[in-house]
Amino acid sequence: MSFTVAIVGRPNVGKSTLFNRLAGRRLALVDDQPGLTRDRREAETEIGTCEVTLVDTAGLEPGDTGLTARMREQTEAAIAQADLVLFLIDARAGVIASDEIFAELVRSSGKPVVLAANKCEGRAAEAGLYEAFALGLGEPLPISAEHGLGIGDVSVAIEDACLAKGEGQESGQGAEADAEADEGPHALRIAIVGRPNVGKSTLVNALLGEERMITGPEAGITRDAIASEIDWDGRPLRVFDTAGLRKKARVEGKAEELSVGDTLKAIRFAEVVVLLLDAETPFEKQDLQIAALIAQEGRALVIAVNKWDLVREREKRLNELREACERLLPQVRGVALVTVSAKSGKGIDKLMKAVLAADEVWNRRMPTHALNQWLAAALEAHPPPARSGRRIKLRYMTQANARPPTFVVFCSLPKALPDSYSRYLVNGLRESFDLPGVPIRLNLRKGKNPYAKDS
Template identity: 45%
Template sequence: MSVVAIVGRPNVGKSTLFNRLLGERKALVEDFPGVTRDRNYALVTRHAKPFTLIDTGGFEPASEDRMLVQMREQSQLAIEEADLVLFVLDGRAGLTPADEEVAALLRQSTKPVLYVVNKVDGPQQEQAAAEFYGLGIESFVAISAEHGQGINDLVNQICAQLPPAPRETAAADQVRLAVIGRPNVGKSSLVNRLLGAERVVANPEAGTTRDSIDSPFRYNGKDFLLIDTAGIRRKGRVSQKLEKYSVLQALKAMDRAHVVLLLIDAAEGITEQDLTVAGYAYERGRALVLVVNKWDAVAKDHRTLNQFTQQVRDQFKFLPFAPVLFVSALTGQRVAKIMETVEQVANEFNRKVSTAELNRVLQAAEAAHQPPIFQGKRVKLFYMTQTAVRPPSFVIFVNRQEGLHFSYRRYLANKIREPFGFLGCPIRIEYRDRVR
């Protein structure tokens, strides 16, 4: 999936533009407590083109002496990861030396750049915006992110410059597995364990070319593709805020994956970035396995495993369905359990349940706990059917879907999981009013 980065000085309206582009998309809203979302990233779709939008947050120098250094590092970081850069300028403040510094940096890049002059609210600002041609650019897009002016033109130009989505060439029955993790969490060691011990897990066919990104292998007679995110790292020697950009590599891997292995450092514990990445996997409908690595480095007694498991469940409240594994990639402890679990989760992710089975469960759930009363009448559940797999998706037809409280929707989701499991899989349930 393409990445579009918004860069520019502080207070030029980057976040306002981010919210404007995000707010107009039509997407499923998950009313599920505990999903940790970093608003610097968003999945946006325009003109049938999905892309990841990033708000870089502005240049925040640690001191006056480091101002240009910090600006350069953050800009280079965004440019490196992006397929398209939106360079936002302040139409009210006019052209500044800092703008010229960033523009010079962008000219050294091979990435396409759209110059966006924000806060252009009227004819006077439109005339004043002409000074930005002093940057040596051929054109710019004048907008008012606050009032929505010029946004349609900007969206059209964004979509025109985005590269076409790559065609999927993998086999239909191949399971794509992404290994995600923070720097130094032991991800590379785990990848080596999964792919290097060929007599145990990995069994590449003759002639298969393996590189640092995609590694096809066979396990238990089935084809898998390991999507390695070895590029996740902290770039440069700047503030820890820049580590959030490593999430981009995880997002790119998740866009192609069916199952995500999220590695957690047992010694360091669960971090905000772990929750952020897991939240994106959930939102994208990916199956997920939580892998606590470096378990050999933890001092343990008879209570340690249960205590850490409870900690994981408390932190990842939005993933009660995700299995939790405790391994050591360094020693190989319990690593074999990973592929056993992945195979099981992949089967659940692709599971199709008959309409008859679903409606038996729905009727039993309704009999055990009746739907709520809405505007003087009880909500009725008519029938249910599965509409898709990867992730398992369902539609329940009702008479007044707006009358179903979130708590009852959660109840129905739990009732569906009881007989069918769907281990490691998020499930999507859409409620529709039945049309007579």
């Protein structure tokens, strides 16, 4: 079982930088702006002989209402679930009132604590390092997360705490169990994306069955793309809650630029992307641009219309949405459109069935002989146009790849084949081989049928 370490402290002391350093890869967003991290982010890593789950948390700030209070609740939940609390202060700023308040919070939790004084790369930090003793959390470890100084001491402290709890394993032990675990089905990667304030975090909380993500009426609460592991009817899933995507011209500040970059990374990493729309304002220009981006990246797509509990004349409205979907998103014709209420949890089962079905289509492969029988029929029904009096011959077809379905057609004049005819072939493939809602790649190559006999 993994040993959980929660990294806590006030804003802008370097928690996310230390999280990335210990995880060995850049996962959390990092910037000089305080308060960039809001939701909890987790990462699995190995420290010495220990399997460790690192938890990056929001900066602790005084406050009993609004977003600050909800961020503090998430940090307190992380402390409650942790096996070890890694309390971080800024040595250059010294110990301030907020540090003392939250040190008391950590002490009252009764959890083992490692105190680290960050930004100790210069002599200016010496006074703050000595002040840290007054927090009553033991001897502070001088570190610089940005420059990698003292990280070994932090790792040793984490490993010692892990071994003290009996969670470590001798070198070589557990390898067989790990190998057996790896043989199970991989976690299906699902990204929840959409415009700000359409209910993405609320939907993820509904899937998890707990208030894991911070939610509220404010737009743009989520900044990091946060991954959560769940099991759905025996299928492991890895669900990414992402920041809302606004029009490029409306993106303000470096924090939002970083959030957008993290969301785009989540889309590229995902296998299925759920595009969440607001039932009151669906299919706005930004929604269509996000859908086009998902198709361009080759991901399977499911469209979910949230806040359906607020809609009147639902049957009429649903028919209008389906017509608009077919008309506005021809590149993913047949995409599943599911109505949900993330707040009440209604429609979640249908949504997950649509997600699993989209993944099956995205991974589907067709036999070559069936493709070539279909190609012959398509050519007979509608031959390609001639170019400068020369016939364009489509000789042979095969599926080169799945994820998404990708086909190669060997053609006598590939550059001369009109785009309209390529669309005719793609639409025919989608209809004949039941490939709804996924982008289809069709590549034209000049070459001979490899199965044709030499004359």
